[in-house]
Amino acid sequence: MIKVRELSYKAGGKKLLDNLSFDAHKGELLAILGANGAGKSTLMKLLCREIKPFQGTIVINNKELNNYRLEDLARTRAVLSQHNTISISFQVNELVLMGRYPHFQQKPTAADFKIVNQVMEETGITHLASSDYNTLSGGEQQRVQLARVIAQIYDSPNACLFLDEPTNGLDLQYQQQIMELSRSLADRGYCVICILHDINFASRFADRILMLKNGKKVAEGLPVEVISCEHIQETFSIKVKLMECEGYNCPLVVPATILK
Numbered sequence: 309m310i311k312v313r314e315l316s317y318k319a320g321g322k323k324l325l326d327n328l329s330f331d332a333h334k335g336e337l338l339a340i341l342g343a344n345g346a347g348k349s350t351l352m353k354l355l356c357r358e359i360k361p362f363q364g365t366i367v368i369n370n371k372e373l374n375n376y377r378l379e380d381l382a383r384t385r386a387v388l389s390q391h392n393t394i395s396i397s398f399q400v401n402e403l404v405l406m407g408r409y410p411h412f413q414q415k416p417t418a419a420d421f422k423i424v425n426q427v428m429e430e431t432g433i434t435h436l437a438s439s440d441y442n443t444l445s446g447g448e449q450q451r452v453q454l455a456r457v458i459a460q461i462y463d464s465p466n467a468c469l470f471l472d473e474p475t476n477g478l479d480l481q482y483q484q485q486i487m488e489l490s491r492s493l494a495d496r497g498y499c500v501i502c503i504l505h506d507i508n509f510a511s512r513f514a515d516r517i518l519m520l521k522n523g524k525k526v527a528e529g530l531p532v533e534v535i536s537c538e539h540i541q542e543t544f545s546i547k548v549k550l551m552e553c554e555g556y557n558c559p560l561v562v563p564a565t566i567l568k
């Protein structure tokens with residue numbers, strides 16, 4: 309579904325991504341892990357076509373990203389970015405309806421409103437429908453934003469969802485909810501690419517993991533293949549212990565010592 313080949317990006321005289329190649333498939337949750345500054349958000353911006361690569365190609369559903377018309381791109385991929393500050397007042401249901409903007413001409417149809425209601429139900433925010441977005445907690449706002457991006461691709465079964473640190477700033481319960489929702493979206497058939505900082509969430513919820521350091525791939529594969537003391541030490545400059553845990557098919561990662 310997504311083929312990234314020999315992707316490089318330069319800014320400020322520095323290579324932020326260096327010859328990166330990987331695939332992401334339909335129905336798969338691919339987690340991207342890496343230290344601060346590894347190039348994860350840069351990769352996300354390239355996947356969204358917010359910035360253009362210095363070299364290399366990104367192909368989504370057999371079509372090169374550059375060749376998409378903007379309106380087709382909006383129906384092909386939805387993006388939950390890290391910062392979603394909104395300076396004017398919006399009701400929650402109005403904000404979720406924004407996800408439908410690429411689908412209607414001047415006025416939303418009955419089908420658009422139906423999708424908005426369905427998505428709010430699925431993300432557990434129906435009771436917030438007429439609340440002012442800016443009065444919500446961080447966790448509630450995050451669920452509203454996720455509802456908006458799901459609404460965008462709700463009737464596009466081959467779409468991709470790009471999530472940049474969706475659990476950022478959320479408490480444990482909301483983190484779990486967002487990860488379960490992300491998982492269910494992959495199970496529904498979307499290709500979900502998700503930047504995460506929590507290695508344990510990645511290994512628990514992702515089908516595969518891509519680990520980056522300084523814009524280069526350290527490892528890519530199943531969680532059991534990628535989550536190793538060696539890869540984590542190389543990527544995060546920290547020694548960890550791996551612990552087997554009942555009910556998990558991948559060992560839990562416990563930080564041990566920082567390498568000097």
Ligand SMILES: Nc1ncnc2c1ncn2[C@@H]1O[C@H](COP(=O)(O)OP(=O)(O)OP(=O)(O)O)[C@@H](O)[C@H]1O
Pocket residue numbers: 319320322324342343344345346347348349350351
């Ligand atoms: N426009 C730019 N010009 C110069 N350097 C940049 C530019 N954009 C990003 N960088 C640098 O590129 C590196 C990668 O940034 P990026 O935001 O992709 O990292 P990240 O892996 O998402 O980090 P974090 O986990 O902290 O969000 C960083 O060192 C950053 O300072």
